[in-house]
Every structure is written in structure tokens, then in C-alpha cells.
Amino acid sequence: MNAGQIKGVKDVLALLNAGNLDAAKSLGERLLHSQNKPDLFFVMQKIALLQGNAQDAIDYGQRMLKLAPYQNEFKTAYHETINYLHQQRQFQVMSEAASWLTQSRSADGQAWNLLGISYIELGRFDEARQALERALAMMPNNKHVMSNLGNVLISMSCYGAAIDYLERALKIQPDLVPACNNLGNAYRYVGRASDAIKIYEHALKIAPDYAELIANLGVAYSQVQRYRDAIDCYDRALNLNPQLLPVYANRAEAFRLLGQLQDAIAACENTLNQHPDIQEVWLVYGNALRDASRIDEAIQAYIRALSYQNLRNTSFNSAVYTSLLFCLNYQPDLSAELIYSVYQDYNVKNGLPYKDHWRPFLNDPSLTRKLKVGYVSQSFYNHVCKHFLLPLIESHNHDNVEIYAYSNSVREDEYTGLYRNAVDHWVVTNAMSDDEMAERIRADGIDVLIDVAGHTSDNRLPVMARKPAPVSLHWLDFGYTTGLTAIDYYLTDHAGITEDCAHLFSEKLWPLDGPFFVYRPFGVHSMGDAGQLPAERNGYVTFGCLSRSIRINHKVIRIWAAILDAMPTARLIIDSGDFKDPQICEEMAARFAAYGIQRERLDIGFHTPPWDVLRNIDISLDCFPHNSGMTLIESLYMGVPFITLAGRPSVGRLGASILTGAGHPEWIADSEEEYAQKCVILAHDLPGLKHIRQNLRQELEQSQVMNEPAFARSVEAAYRQMWEIYCKGQQA
Incomplete structure (x- = not known):
């Protein structure tokens, strides 16, 4: 450097160090007319960053490196400019700046690392992986690159490879908190929630106020059903950083999993009032509404979650479709054709692209x-x-x-x-x-x-x-x-x-040719026998349903209320995990009250295991248009007959499949009126109910439903025939 150049740069630096940024910038710009030296560009880059002018900082930095491509101080300054862009969340500009550096200095491992980070932020995961793998090839023991590579592999659902890189990073530096966080996330995704909890708790000893880490610990707690602990973590994380928007969804989901549906719904509504575009909250909101039997509102919430165009072909998109399609099957007023059209839409977005x-x-x-x-x-x-x-x-x-x-x-x-x-x-x-x-x-x-x-x-x-x-x-x-x-x-x-x-x-x-399933009970000793017919000791008939609340729609309630109205002394038990929340129980009772059914005739709640509940039921009532499944088979095994309405293929005919396989097609109805008639007729035949109680388990055990070898041969024959069709098609 000549003396004139040093004097000019020193003058700019003096103004900069005095805090007079405008004067420093003005002098520097004048000097640039006569000087084209890297030192001046180096100082001007600093001024631009301090003034928040990222594009000028990039331009000065690139001109600096073109003149002095091998000076480490200048290279480090340009790296800092790229990091500044990351902090300012200017990810597209960051990627352009880092890409320029990799093209001009292809052997700069840190440049490839920064480019990989920018691609992660932009959701360009394949490119991020390629960039970070190049960075690691140049810096094979760099723990930060390993951690970043683990992060992008998690985003690509390559959890095994992610765990390998992250564990390698932590062997080098066990207190590297970002790697701990990423490793905990990877452990969670592969079902190793206990390992995730250990690594999160270890990291929190190092960084106790790391909000993202606390939130992820909450997710791990939720995976092991420690929902209260999860909610505590979410509250701590949000107190530290209220802008962690997805945490609001996790918090509401924990309330839902606790069975506190009203708290879950309220948490979603409070969040959406302030942040209406958090798609994860719309999904949880839909699930909570679904569990509360508010099907139409749930469907609208799922549709809103799917409305975000950036979600196409993502795992979240698939999760929303899973919930939406699940819910549509329970909607009693939609045609089967309309419901199937949404399945076709799912295929267009998530199947045909492959x-x-x-x-x-x-x-x-x-x-x-x-x-x-x-x-x-x-x-x-x-x-x-x-x-x-x-x-x-x-x-x-x-x-x-x-x-x-x-x-x-x-x-x-x-x-x-x-x-x-x-x-x-x-x-x-x-x-x-x-x-x-x-x-x-x-x-x-x-x-x-x-x-x-x-x-x-x-x-x-x-x-x-x-x-x-x-x-x-x-x-x-x-x-x-x-x-x-x-x-x-x-x-x-x-x-x-x-x-x-x-x-x-x-x-x-x-x-x-036979049933599409085979059934094997487990824990028969704990189940106990069917016991005495409840009507004999009670003096009245007890109907019952152990199904999800979403199946108990307005059509079901109307028919069940009509059955109770036809039998004024009869009682109805509704018992499942969806009725942990007392308010949900009362809402269900109110729907029956609209038909004149008194609250004392309804026993609504949740008990597990269900065997004693079934011992108190004379006749089980199936739901429609989506039939129950496992609870129907358990009813039969406990000596309790059920009446089903055969409707939509195939979710609306599960009951028909079970009863046909069990040898009792006479309990299948083809209309709502026939359904109610069969219930009332069966309820008036106490000797018949007693006989059923005493013999139904043995009948089931001797039926096709429990013939395991025969079912396996039937399925294997189907596989063989499918294979033959494929082979003949290939030959053709």
C-alpha cells in the first residue's frame, strides 16, 4: 500500500470509529473515485453493514475480493456480511452472495457451508445437502458443517444419516447446542423420544434460555404422553420468544391429547385471532373440532390449512389430507362421490407427481x-x-x-x-x-x-x-x-x-370369499366372561356405544333418541376416550335433550379397559355412515349383540362385514327405520338376549372371524392370483 492510500483509509476509519457514519461514507465514496484498493472496499463494507445496507456491503465485499482474493481478513469480512444477511432473514440475497463466493473461491469450505445454510432457509434441501457435503469434504472435522448437514437431512426425512452426522459433531464438541437440538429432533422423528429428552435436557444445562430447545423438549414429552410437562415447556418457550408460532399449535395439541378439548379449541382460537396464517394451528384446530363432534367446522379448518400453496408435496400437506379424508368419511350429509373426489385431489397433489x-x-x-x-x-x-x-x-x-x-x-x-x-x-x-x-x-x-x-x-x-x-x-x-x-x-x-x-x-x-379380517383377542383372562344379562338385574334394557364421538352425528342421535323414546325405561351408555372432558359430555347430552331424552337416562364418560362397561350393556348400537370397528368385535366377544346399518362402501359396511363373518347377518339393517325396528324388537326379547349372552363368544370363536389358518390361506391365494395377473400382463 502507498502512503496516500493509507492516509485516505485512515481518515475514513477515524470518522467510522468516532461514530460519524455519514461522514465516513461520504469521504469513502469520494476516495473511491480515485482509489481502487481492497483496503478501502473493506472499510466501506463495514460502513454499509452498520447502516443496514446489505446490497452495498455485498458489492464492496465482492470488489474487495476480486482485488485481493487470498487475504484471509477480507474473506472473513465477506463471510460476516453473509452471516449478517442470515440474521436479517434475507435468505435469497444471502444465497446469491454465498453462491458468488463459491464460484470465485471454489475451494472455500466456509463459503459452501454458508451457501448450504441459505438453501436450508429457502427450503431448497437437495441443493443444501450438495453444498454442505462439498463443505465437509473441504473441512472434514468441522462440527458446525456436520450439524448443518444433519439439519438438512432431517428436513429431507433422512433421519439415519442425520443422526450419524450429528453424533459425530457432538463427539468433537459435546456442548455444541445447535447440534444437540438437531440430534434431539432426529431422535424424535425415529421414535427415540427418551433419547431426545436426554439430549435436550443436556443442552438446556448449557443454554437454559434457548426457547427453540425448550419447545422441542415439549414435543418429546408429548411423544411419551407427558402432556402436562409438554405444556409447561411450551409456555416457557413462548414467554422467551412469542414469535415461535408453531409452538402455539403444539401447545393446543397437548391439550387435545389430554382430552381437554375445550382448552384446545380455545387455545387455537386465541392464536388464530392474532396470527390467522399459522397452518399448523389450523390443523390442530380441525383435529380438536373433530374430536368435539363439530365435523363441518373441522373440515373447514383442514381446508384452510391446505390453502397455503407452499405446502404442496410436503409431509405437512399429507398430514392435513390424512385428517381431512378421515373426517370426511364421518360426514353424514355428503355423497360418497363428493368424498371420493377429495381422495382424487389427494392423488393429484401427492401421488401422480411420482x-x-x-x-x-x-x-x-x-x-x-x-x-x-x-x-x-x-x-x-x-x-x-x-x-x-x-x-x-x-x-x-x-x-x-x-x-x-x-x-x-x-x-x-x-x-x-x-x-x-x-x-x-x-x-x-x-x-x-x-x-x-x-x-x-x-x-x-x-x-x-x-x-x-x-x-x-x-x-x-x-x-x-x-x-x-x-x-x-x-x-x-x-x-x-x-x-x-x-x-x-x-x-x-x-x-x-x-x-x-x-x-x-x-x-x-x-x-x-370369507371375511376380510381375522380376529384374535389378547388378555382374555383380564377381559373376564360376559356375565349376567344386565336387563335381568336392572329391570330395564341398556343400550351402549363405545365409539368415537365423531361417529355420533345428528342422524345417529335422532335414531337413538327414537329408540329410547320407544322404550321409556331404557338407558344408553356412551363411553370412549373422546368423553374425558365433562363439557363435551354435557354437549352430547344436550343434543339428546333436543329430542326430549332426559339426562338421567344417559351415562356418558370414559372408562378403560372397557370390559366392565360392556358387562353393563345389553345391546350395542353401531354408528353410521361410518361404522365402528374394534369395539363391535369386542362387543360380540363379550356376549353383546349389535345392530348395524349397512351404508357407504366400505367404512359404512364394516359392521356388516363383521356380522356376516360372525354368522349373524340378521342384525344388519338396510335403512334407518329397519335399524330402529331391529333394536326395539331385540330389546323386547329378553330370553333371546340371555341366550345370546351365554353363547355368542363360543359362536365367534367357531366362526370364520377367528379361523386364523383359513384366513391366511385365503389371503395367500389372493396374493398369488394378483401376482399371476401381473406376470401375464408383463408377458402380453
Whole structure:
């Protein structure tokens, strides 16, 4: 540097250090007319940042580096400018500034790291991963890059890889709080909530006022059902940073999971009054309204959550659709065609985009070889599905089928061990992205792939949309079509469908000759026997329903009230987890009061396990248009008959499927009037009810519903026939 240049820069620096930014800027700009030196650009960059002029800072920094590309002080100053853009949330400008640096200094690992961070903020995760992998190749022991790479991998649902990088970062620096936070998040996503809690609590000892960390601890607490602790965390986090908007949704969800529906609804409404565009709150609001039997309002909340265009093809978008489609099935006034149209919309947005990526299969097309069969489920633990899924898997003939279980379960227990022992291959998929899981299924050479979840929580329907196996079908959970044209078949039975309902399914219907399920009770000793007919000791008949509140719509209430009106001494028990909140119980009672049914004739609440409740019921009442499921089978096993109304395929015919398989089609009604008549006629036949009470369990045990080997052979025959159709189609 010559003396004149140093003097000029020093004058600018003196004004800058004196706090006279305008004068420093003015002098610097005059000097730029005669001087084109990096030192001056370096000082001008500082002035621009202090004045909040990010674009000028970038321009000065780039001119500085063009003149002195290898001076570390200048490189560091430009890095600081990019970090300033990050702090100011100017992510697009940040990415442009970082991209320029990687092009001019391609060996600058920190430049690639900053570019990766900007892409994360912009939601450009594939590009972020590529940039951060380049950064790590240049700085292989940089804990910050590892943490950032773990963060983007979480966003891409590549949880296993994320955990590897984050654990490596923490081995280098155990007190790196951002890495602790990201690792806790990754643990949560793969179902390791207890490990997440440990790492969050460790990090909070280092940074006790880190609001995001406290909020994430709340989510982990909620995963292990410590909802009160979760709410405490959310309150602490929001006190520290009220702008953590998604936390409001988590807080309301914790109230919902506690059964405090009114608190959940109020929390959502209070938040939406101030922040009407938090899509996560609209989802929770819809779920709380749904649980409170306010179906139409719930549907509107879901539609609002889906209205945000930036959500297309995201996991949140799929979660909203899951809730919306679930809720629509319970709406009693919509046509089946209208409901199915929303499933078609789901397919357009979340299924068809993957069709261009479908690839031919290399599976051996032999018709007689052993088939590789894969089950995809999040319920390989003590979940209600165990009553149906476990007996099938344990009854498979391994001479004919080789069984793979793709487990996305959030927890493991003794039932997980039973599943694992019954299959040939156990594959844990929690840490796999949808693409990774689809590739794993292809690599395993699966011939027939079964989705067990449908549109239930934590499903892997996006994997099914990628068509990773030659033959695919949906069976069991959810009870209706997936809407995905990528899935070939829907496994059902003849009672569950009608002759003219094929247009309501995206899959081809495949009815089994017998029931579409098999049932195995667990804990029979704890269930106890059916006991005495309640009407004998009470002197009046007790009807009952143990179903979700969402199924008890205005049409159901009207018919049930008519039945009670026809039998003035009869009582009605309504008992399920949705009635933990006393106000919800009273709201339900008020709906009956509108038909003149006195409160004392209704017993509304929640008890678990349900066996003593069932011992106090003479006749169970099924709901419509969406029938109950598990509670109907449990009613039969406890000697309690139920009356069902067969309606919409297939969720409105679950009761018909169960009764047909159990050998009691006489309890199936085809109209609301017939439903009420059958209830009243059966209630007046106390000797008949007593006989049913004494014999129904044994009848069920001897029926097709509990014939595990026969059901497994029927299902295997269906798989074989589906495979033959595929192979013949390939040959053609």
C-alpha cells in the first residue's frame, strides 16, 4: 500500500470509529473515485453493514475480493456480511452472495457451508445437502458443517444419516447446542423420544434460555404422553420468544391429547385471532373440532390449512389430507362421490407427481415360485391392529411366501417381538426417507407389497406412491380407499362393498370369499366372561356405544333418541376416550335433550379397559355412515349383540362385514327405520338376549372371524392370483 492510500483509509476509519457514519461514507465514496484498493472496499463494507445496507456491503465485499482474493481478513469480512444477511432473514440475497463466493473461491469450505445454510432457509434441501457435503469434504472435522448437514437431512426425512452426522459433531464438541437440538429432533422423528429428552435436557444445562430447545423438549414429552410437562415447556418457550408460532399449535395439541378439548379449541382460537396464517394451528384446530363432534367446522379448518400453496408435496400437506379424508368419511350429509373426489385431489397433489419416476421391475416372473411379501405398517407394537395383523403374519405358510416387515413404529414392546419372530426379514424404516425406503423395497425384490395404514397417522403412503413393488394393495386400517392410483388392489370382502361401488375406489376391488379380517383377542383372562344379562338385574334394557364421538352425528342421535323414546325405561351408555372432558359430555347430552331424552337416562364418560362397561350393556348400537370397528368385535366377544346399518362402501359396511363373518347377518339393517325396528324388537326379547349372552363368544370363536389358518390361506391365494395377473400382463 502507498502512503496516500493509507492516509485516505485512515481518515475514513477515524470518522467510522468516532461514530460519524455519514461522514465516513461520504469521504469513502469520494476516495473511491480515485482509489481502487481492497483496503478501502473493506472499510466501506463495514460502513454499509452498520447502516443496514446489505446490497452495498455485498458489492464492496465482492470488489474487495476480486482485488485481493487470498487475504484471509477480507474473506472473513465477506463471510460476516453473509452471516449478517442470515440474521436479517434475507435468505435469497444471502444465497446469491454465498453462491458468488463459491464460484470465485471454489475451494472455500466456509463459503459452501454458508451457501448450504441459505438453501436450508429457502427450503431448497437437495441443493443444501450438495453444498454442505462439498463443505465437509473441504473441512472434514468441522462440527458446525456436520450439524448443518444433519439439519438438512432431517428436513429431507433422512433421519439415519442425520443422526450419524450429528453424533459425530457432538463427539468433537459435546456442548455444541445447535447440534444437540438437531440430534434431539432426529431422535424424535425415529421414535427415540427418551433419547431426545436426554439430549435436550443436556443442552438446556448449557443454554437454559434457548426457547427453540425448550419447545422441542415439549414435543418429546408429548411423544411419551407427558402432556402436562409438554405444556409447561411450551409456555416457557413462548414467554422467551412469542414469535415461535408453531409452538402455539403444539401447545393446543397437548391439550387435545389430554382430552381437554375445550382448552384446545380455545387455545387455537386465541392464536388464530392474532396470527390467522399459522397452518399448523389450523390443523390442530380441525383435529380438536373433530374430536368435539363439530365435523363441518373441522373440515373447514383442514381446508384452510391446505390453502397455503407452499405446502404442496410436503409431509405437512399429507398430514392435513390424512385428517381431512378421515373426517370426511364421518360426514353424514355428503355423497360418497363428493368424498371420493377429495381422495382424487389427494392423488393429484401427492401421488401422480411420482408417476414419471416409476421404473420397470426385475423380479423373476415365475408363477409358482415363493413370493416375497412385504407389510408396511407403523403399528408393529401394542396397537389395536395386533388383533388382526399379528394372527395373519403368524399364520403365513413360509413355504409359499417370504415375509418382510417394514416397520415405521414409533415404539417397540413385547408385541414387536412377536411380529419380529414371525417374519423372515425385519426392516426398521423410521430413519429412512420416502425415497430411501422405496429403494430398499426394490432392492429386497418385493413381489407383493401391502400398505396396512391407509390415511392414519405416520403412514408411508408417499412410499406407495413411488410404486416400489410390482403388485401393491391396501388392507385393514382406515377402512377405505387410499386414493392412490399407484396402489393396485383394495382387499375387502363381499359384505363390505356393493355391486356398483367400484367408481368410489382408486384401487381395483378384491373381495375375499370369507371375511376380510381375522380376529384374535389378547388378555382374555383380564377381559373376564360376559356375565349376567344386565336387563335381568336392572329391570330395564341398556343400550351402549363405545365409539368415537365423531361417529355420533345428528342422524345417529335422532335414531337413538327414537329408540329410547320407544322404550321409556331404557338407558344408553356412551363411553370412549373422546368423553374425558365433562363439557363435551354435557354437549352430547344436550343434543339428546333436543329430542326430549332426559339426562338421567344417559351415562356418558370414559372408562378403560372397557370390559366392565360392556358387562353393563345389553345391546350395542353401531354408528353410521361410518361404522365402528374394534369395539363391535369386542362387543360380540363379550356376549353383546349389535345392530348395524349397512351404508357407504366400505367404512359404512364394516359392521356388516363383521356380522356376516360372525354368522349373524340378521342384525344388519338396510335403512334407518329397519335399524330402529331391529333394536326395539331385540330389546323386547329378553330370553333371546340371555341366550345370546351365554353363547355368542363360543359362536365367534367357531366362526370364520377367528379361523386364523383359513384366513391366511385365503389371503395367500389372493396374493398369488394378483401376482399371476401381473406376470401375464408383463408377458402380453
